[in-house]
Amino acid sequence: MRSRVKSSVLAVALLALAVGCAQEPPPKPYPQELIDNFMRGCREQRLSDAACRCALDRFQRRWTADEFRAVEGRLGDGDAAAAQVAETVAACAER
DSSP states (O other): OHHHHHHHHHHHHHHHHHHHHSOOOOSSOOOHHHHHHHHHHHHHTTOOHHHHHHHHHHHHHHSOHHHHHHHHHTTTTTOHHHHHHHHHHHHHHHO
16 A cells, blocks of 8 residues: 555656756747758658757757848858857757
8 A cells, every 4th residue: 555655756746846946938939931941951851750840949049030031141151140040950859
């Protein structure tokens, strides 16, 4: 009986921890069209959906949609923010 109680307490504690650690939605959600375009381009680079969603989530937490569009327009220019995009995508792909 005691082990059943311990198991129940452990299960409740793990559930509470999981709920507490769940990420909240990004504070700067992007319009669906921007999300769809990013995901399409990301998949074309042969990255997993999970890696693409990870990167998108990080971008939404860092930049507004307009800021992201501006950074996206500078990709390949050696811009520091553009380098952050590449680093973020790479980090998510390694997960």
